[in-house]
Amino acid sequence: MTDVSFIGLGEMGSAMAGRLLETGHSVRVWNRSPGAADALVESGATHATSIDDALGAGTVISMLANDEAAEAVFTAEALATAPAGTLHINCATLSVATTDRLSDLHALAGVDYVAAPVLGRSNIAAEGRLNIVAAGTARATTRAQPYLDALGKRTWVVGERPSTASLVKIGVNYNLIHALQALAESVTLVERGGVDGITFVEILTDAAFTGSVYTGYGSLIARKAYSPPGFTVGLGLKDLSLAEQAAAANGVVLPTAPVLRDMFERALADPELAPLDWSAIAEITRGLSTDG
Structure with missing residues (x-):
């Protein structure tokens, strides 16, 4: 299936990336602390060498801990390296203000952006039974849906402005x-x-x-x-x-x-x-x- 990168390999992110592997996706993984990727690499993922390498997949899913982490990773400089037509699905729970800022940065870089925070603990994520709240343009959410289907049992699309999610x-x-x-x-x-x-x-x-x-x-x-x-x-x-x-x-x-x-x-x-x-x-x- 289509290659996808997963960024942010804490307990929840690792479970979600593992689920993508189990459902047949080719997954490239990246974390600011490289050791977090080891178990997923042993399970068949490939290790991205940098955030630029991760963005190079063309489709990126992220699960970073907080606003500060998300804004530190998805800078204007990093997004400028993304191939044309890249899709980023951000599954973390971020503030409305940060989501708006990230949405603007992605738009300037020509990257489709979907906010898709998830409901459920890591064991639920590993089983693909998350509930997901998504928002973004119709084109972006349609592109994101196959990945969200692999991760969750239901997705609610609540609007076109990502911060609504x-x-x-x-x-x-x-x-x-x-x-x-x-x-x-x-x-x-x-x-x-x-x-x-x-x-x-x-x-x-x-x-x-x-x-x-x-x-x-x-x-x-x-x-x-x-x-x-x-x-x-x-x-x-x-x-x-x-x-x-x-x-x-x-x-x-x-x-x-x-x-x-x-x-x-x-x-x-x-x-x-x-x-x-x-x-x-x-x-x-x-x-x-x-x-x-």
């Missing part, structure tokens, strides 16, 4: 953060009353809250099973910050955001919690409980 993903993650805190508080409540947290989560998720967020994260919180992290506390605070920024830009007040920020900042300040899965913010709520 970023805004939708930010809204989804803001809901998810609330779910983590709601689970933390309710599990702590029943635990303090002598009820087993795992039993409570089973009751909660059998009928009322059957989605993967409550079943998956509810289990992690009840069992305190935060390692290995699927998504770290630091990345969780990054996503909360994106929601706060988007709200400020749109004149929206988020009354609960300060409380959620406090939970994440306390977790990041704790050296035992900071490297764990973002659901570990539940331990802050547990720690607030008092005896008697």
